[in-house]
Amino acid sequence: xxxxxxxxxxxxxxxxxxxxxxxxxxxxxxxxxxxxxxxxxxxxxxxxxxxxxxxxxxxxxxxxxxxxxxxxxxxxxxxxxxxxxxxxxxxxxxxxxxxxxxxxxxxxxxxxxxxxxxxxxxxxxxxxxxxxxxxxxxxxxxxxxxxxxxxxxxxxxxxxxxxxxxxxxxxxxxxxxxxxxxxxxxxxxxxxxxxxxxxxxxxxxxxxxxxxxxxxxxxxxxxxxxxxxxxxxxxxxxxxxxxxxxxxxxxxxxxxxxxxxxxxxxxxxxxxxxxxxxxxxxxxxxxxxxxxxxxxxxxxxxxxxxxxxxxxxxxxxxxxxxxxxxxxxxxxxxxxxxxxxxxxxxxxxxxxxxxxxxxxxxxxxxxxxxxxxxxxxxxxxxxxxxxxxxxxxxxx
Amino acid sequence: xxxxxxxxxxxxxxxxxxxxxxxxxxxxxxxxxxxxxxxxxxxxxxxxxxxxxxxxxxxxxxxxxxxxxxxxxxxxxxxxxxxxxxxxxxxxxxxxxxxxxxxxxxxxxxxxxxxxxxxxxxxxxxxxxxxxxxxxxxxxxxxxxxxxxxxxxxxxxxxxxxxxxxxxxxxxxxxxxxxxxxxxxxxxxxxxxxxxxxxxxxxxxxxxxxxxxxxxxxxxxxxxxxxxxxxxxxxxxxxxxxxxxxxxxxxxxxxxxxxxxxxxxxxxxxxxxxxxxxxxxxxxxxxxxxxxxxxxxxxxxxxxxxxxxxxxxxxxxxxxxxxxxxxxxxxxxxxxxxxxxxxxxxxxxxxxxxxxxxxxxxxxxxxxxxxxxxxxxxxxxxxxxxxxxxxxxxxx
Numbered sequence: 001x002x003x004x005x006x007x008x009x010x011x012x013x014x015x016x017x018x019x020x021x022x023x024x025x026x027x028x029x030x031x032x033x034x035x036x037x038x039x040x041x042x043x044x045x046x047x048x049x050x051x052x053x054x055x056x057x058x059x060x061x062x063x064x065x066x067x068x069x070x071x072x073x074x075x076x077x078x079x080x081x082x083x084x085x086x087x088x089x090x091x092x093x094x095x096x097x098x099x100x101x102x103x104x105x106x107x108x109x110x111x112x113x114x115x116x117x118x119x120x121x122x123x124x125x126x127x128x129x130x131x132x133x134x135x136x137x138x139x140x141x142x143x144x145x146x147x148x149x150x151x152x153x154x155x156x157x158x159x160x161x162x163x164x165x166x167x168x169x170x171x172x173x174x175x176x177x178x179x180x181x182x183x184x185x186x187x188x189x190x191x192x193x194x195x196x197x198x199x200x201x202x203x204x205x206x207x208x209x210x211x212x213x214x215x216x217x218x219x220x221x222x223x224x225x226x227x228x229x230x231x232x233x234x235x236x237x238x239x240x241x242x243x244x245x246x247x248x249x250x251x252x253x254x255x256x257x258x259x260x261x262x263x264x265x266x267x268x269x270x271x272x273x274x275x276x277x278x279x280x281x282x283x284x285x286x287x288x289x290x291x292x293x294x295x296x297x298x299x300x301x302x303x304x305x306x307x308x309x310x311x312x313x314x315x316x317x318x319x320x321x322x323x324x325x326x327x328x329x330x331x332x333x334x335x336x337x338x339x340x341x342x343x344x345x346x347x348x349x350x351x352x353x354x355x356x357x358x359x360x361x362x363x364x365x366x367x368x369x370x371x372x373x374x375x376x377x378x379x380x381x382x383x384x385x386x387x388x389x390x391x392x393x394x395x396x
Numbered sequence: 397x398x399x400x401x402x403x404x405x406x407x408x409x410x411x412x413x414x415x416x417x418x419x420x421x422x423x424x425x426x427x428x429x430x431x432x433x434x435x436x437x438x439x440x441x442x443x444x445x446x447x448x449x450x451x452x453x454x455x456x457x458x459x460x461x462x463x464x465x466x467x468x469x470x471x472x473x474x475x476x477x478x479x480x481x482x483x484x485x486x487x488x489x490x491x492x493x494x495x496x497x498x499x500x501x502x503x504x505x506x507x508x509x510x511x512x513x514x515x516x517x518x519x520x521x522x523x524x525x526x527x528x529x530x531x532x533x534x535x536x537x538x539x540x541x542x543x544x545x546x547x548x549x550x551x552x553x554x555x556x557x558x559x560x561x562x563x564x565x566x567x568x569x570x571x572x573x574x575x576x577x578x579x580x581x582x583x584x585x586x587x588x589x590x591x592x593x594x595x596x597x598x599x600x601x602x603x604x605x606x607x608x609x610x611x612x613x614x615x616x617x618x619x620x621x622x623x624x625x626x627x628x629x630x631x632x633x634x635x636x637x638x639x640x641x642x643x644x645x646x647x648x649x650x651x652x653x654x655x656x657x658x659x660x661x662x663x664x665x666x667x668x669x670x671x672x673x674x675x676x677x678x679x680x681x682x683x684x685x686x687x688x689x690x691x692x693x694x695x696x697x698x699x700x701x702x703x704x705x706x707x708x709x710x711x712x713x714x715x716x717x718x719x720x721x722x723x724x725x726x727x728x729x730x731x732x733x734x735x736x737x738x739x740x741x742x743x744x745x746x747x748x749x750x751x752x753x754x755x756x757x758x759x760x761x762x763x764x765x766x767x768x769x770x771x772x773x774x775x776x777x778x779x780x781x782x783x784x785x786x787x788x789x790x791x792x
Contacts, residue, residue: 040525041594041628042641062509109512113458116505116512123519123526129436130519130526146554146563153568156550156599158542158606167542172549179661182578198437203552210554232437245438265575 036121038104038135043120046134052099054134056083058118060111061091067110068095068118071127072370076101077134082110102138103373104205106131124205128196133205144207144376149217150176154203159260163252165236168229170257171199172265173209175216175223185266187273187387188225190253190297191379192282199230205372211379221383227261229253231282246281250289258296272331275386277301279375280343284308291319299332299386303378304370306337306346312357323358334382336364338374432517434500434531439516442530448495450530452479454514456507457487463506464491464514467523468766472497473530478506498534499769500601502527520601524592529601540603540772545613546572550599555656559648561632564625566653567595568661569605571612571619581662583669583783584621586649586693587775588678595626601768607775617779623657625649627678642677646685654692668727671782673697675771676739680704687715695728695782699774700766702733702742708753719754730778732760734770 033047033055045057054077056068066085070077077083077100085093106126108115117123123130152175161168175186191208193201202208208226215221233249253276262269276297278286283305290300312320320326326333333354337347344365351363364381368374429443429451441453450473452464462481466473473479473496481489502522504511513519519526548571557564571582587604589597598604604622611617629644649672658665672693674682679701686696708716716722722729729750733743740761747759760777764770 041626042524060510064508111510111512112460112508114456114507114512116507116510116515117519117526119512119525121526123513128438129515130513130517148556151554154552156552156605158547160544179575179578182575209552230437 038133054100055096057094059092063111066093071106102136105134125198144211151213152176154209161256164233171228173226185268186225188267190227190276192278194280199228202228271298275299279303291316294329301334301382303375304337306343306350310350327360333361336378338368340369434529450496451492453490455488459507462489467502498532501530521594540607547609548572550605557652560629567624569622581664582621584663586623586672588674590676595624598624667694671695675699687712690725697730697778699771700733702739702746706746723756729757732774734764736765
C-alpha cells in the first residue's frame with residue numbers, strides 16, 4: 001500500500017569506494033585540486049582532488065601529534081578512525097585521505113589528543129558544538145546548487161516563547177515571489193534538525209533554501225514557507241536547558257511557534273496546508289507532534305528516524321489503530337532512511353508495519369547513512385509531494 | 397562646525413578596572429555566576445561572575461599546557477597576554493580572569509601551543525576564521541537586548557554578482573512592518589564589517605537587528621533596511637580571492653548590490669534615502685565608495701576608521717576640496733572612534749581637518765577601543781541621524 005521509491009546507486013557513487021589511490025599523475029592532481037566549498041574564503045586547504053581524495057593541512061608547529069577525523073562512523077572519511085598527519089619541513093602537518101563520499105561531513109582535528117575545529121573551515125552547529133564541516137561536491141547532482149533561478153530568502157525571526165520564557169530564533173524560508181505577491185498565502189512546512197544541531201542546520205548543512213528554490217523553479221514543488229526552530233525547549237522555571245532538553249518542544253510548537261508564524265506570515269491556516277517533518281531526533285518530534293495534533297497537521301515526514309518499537313495499535317497515542325481513520329486524516333505520511341543507517345532496520349520495520357496495517361504512506365530508501373546528503377535527497381523527494389491533495393490544489 | 401557628542405564614562409566602566417579580586421565570598425560568587433550568553437546552549441562555562449570575572453573551563457586531559465587568551469590587545473581580557481589554566485583532578489583545566497569589560501570579545505584557547513576554538517562557545521567569523529566569542533552583559537545598557545517590541549528580520553539573500561562571477565550572500569535587515577505595509581518604501585543603509593569579518597558579523601557580533609528594533613520602537617530611528625555584504629570581492633577571472641581581496645568591492649556595490657537591493661526590496665531609490673557606513677576596513681570602504689558615488693549616497697558613516705593621511709584638498713578624489721559643495725551634497729557625514737583605539741589619533745585628525753576646512757559632520761568619541769561594544773554605540777548614535785533631511789521628511 002506504500003508508494004515506494006528506491007534510489008538507484010549511481011555509478012560514481014560506487015566508483016569512489018573501489019577506486020585505488022593512483023600511483024601516477026599525483027602531481028597533476030595535486031595542482032588540479034580545489035578548495036572545498038566549505039572552506040573559509042581564500043583558504044587552499046582542505047583541498048579536494050578530482051578523484052575526491054582530500055588533503056588537509058594544519059599549522060601547529062608546537063604540536064607532537066596531529067590527526068584529522070570524520071565525526072561519524074559512517075561519514076565516508078575512513079569511518080571514525082583518525083588519519084594521522086605528517087609534519088612537514090615548514091612546521092605544517094598534512095595528510096591526504098582516500099576518496100571521500102560526496103556530501104557534507106562533520107570533522108575534527110586532534111591536536112595532541114584534543115579534538116577541535118580546523119581554522120581553515122567554516123563551522124556548523126552539530127554534535128552540540130560548532131564543528132568543522134567538509135562539503136564534497138557531487139558531480140552527478142546539482143539539485144542543491146545555487147543556480148540562476150529566482151531565489152527565496154531565509155529569514156532570522158526572533159520571537160518570544162511563553163512556554164519557555166525565552167526569546168528564541170526560528171529560521172524561516174520564504175519562497176521567491178513572497179514579497180511581490182502580497183495577497184498570496186502559502187502552505188507551511190515545519191522542518192526540524194537532528195540532535196546536537198540547531199535552527200541554522202537545515203540552511204547551512206542542508207541547503208534547504210537552494211533545494212526549495214530549484215524545486216519551485218522547476219515547478220516540482222509548490223511555493224511554501226519552511227520554518228526551522230532551534231528544537232530544544234524546557235518549560236519556563238525548570239532547570240537550565242541542556243542541549244537534549246526538549247520536553248516542552250511539542251507545547252512550544254503548538255502554543256507559540258505555529259500561532260506566531262500564522263500571525264506574522266501570509267500562511268494558509270489549515271491543517272491540509274501545514275506539514276511537519278524532521279531528521280533523526282527531528283523525525284521523532286515530527287511523528288510525535290504531528291500525530292498528536294492532527295487537527296493542525298495533515299502531512300508528516302520522518303527522515304532517518306525510527307528505532308523505537310512500533311505497535312500500530314498503541315504507538316503514537318493510537319493514531320494508527322484504525323487505518324481507515326489514519327488514511328483519511330493523513331494527506332501524506334512520508335518515511336525515508338538510508339540503507340547504510342544504523343536506524344535502517346527500525347525505519348524499515350515501521351514502514352512494513354504500516355503497510356501490514358494498511359496505512360498509506362510514502363517510503364524512500366537509498367544508499368547513504370545518517371548524514372546530510374541523505375537528508376537533502378529526502379527533502380528533494382518529500383517537498384514535491386506536499387500540499388498536492390485536493391484541498392491544496394483548490395487553494396493554490 | 398561639527399556636532400560633537402562625547403560619551404561620558406559611566407561609573408561601572410571605571411569600576412571594573414580598579415576592582416581588586418575579592419579574597420572573600422568567592423564561593424558565593426562562584427554559585428551566583430551565570431553562563432555567558434555566547435555559550436552553546438546548556439554549557440555552564442565560560443561563567444560570568446557578578447563582578448564580571450570570568451571562569452573558563454576546558455576538557456583536555458592529554459594536554460600539557462592550556463591557556464585562554466583574548467584575541468585583541470585592547471579587548472579588556474588582560475590585553476592579549478594568555479591566562480594559563482590549571483589542571484584539575486578530573487582532567488579539566490580552569491582559570492578565572494580579572495573582571496572583564498562589558499561587550500563582545502573574541503578569544504581563543506591555546507592547547508599545547510595551538511590556538512583554537514572553545515567547544516563551549518558559539519563561534520563568530522572574525523580574524524578571518526571562526527573564532528570563539530564571549531558576550532559580557534553590561535548592566536548599564538540595554539539598547540541591544542531582545543525586548544518586547546516589534547521585531548524586524550534579518551534575511552539571508554543570495555544573489556549573483558557579475559563583477560566577481562560568484563553567487564554571494566547579503567544579509568538584509570527589514571524593519572518591523574515591512575511585510576504588513578506592502579506599499580511603503582524604505583531608505584537603505586549599507587553597513588559593512590571589519591577586516592576578517594563577514595556579512596554575518598553585524599548581526600551576530602553587532603546585534604544590528606536588536607539595536608534597530610529598539611531604536612524604531614522608541615521612534616528614535618526611522619524604519620529602514622540595513623544591507624550587509626560579505627565585503628571581499630575580486631574581479632571575475634582574476635586570482636582566487638583572498639580574505640583581504642576587496643579590490644572590486646566598490647564596483648560590486650554600485651553595479652551589482654545596489655541594483656539588486658533596489659529591484660528586490662521596496663526601497664526609496666534616491667541618494668537622500670541611501671547611506672553607506674562601516675567599521676574599520678568597512679569605514680574606509682564607506683568613505684571611498686560613498687564619496688566617489690555621491691550621486692548614489694548622501695549619507696556616510698565611518699566607525700573607527702581613519703589612519704590614512706588626509707588632505708581635504710586632494711583626499712577622496714577631492715570630494716572635500718570645496719566645503720560648500722561637500723556640505724550641499726552630504727546630508728550626513730558621521731565619524732566616530734573610541735578613545736582607546738589605536739586609530740583614535742587618525743580619526744581625530746580627520747575630524748579636525750574637516751572642521752578646519754568647514755565640512756559639516758558628526759563627531760562621536762567615547763571610551764573603548766577597536767571592539768564591537770564601541771560599534772554598537774556608534775550605530776546607536778548614527779542610525780537616528782539618518783534620512784532626517786528635508787527630502788527624507790518629505791518622502792516618509
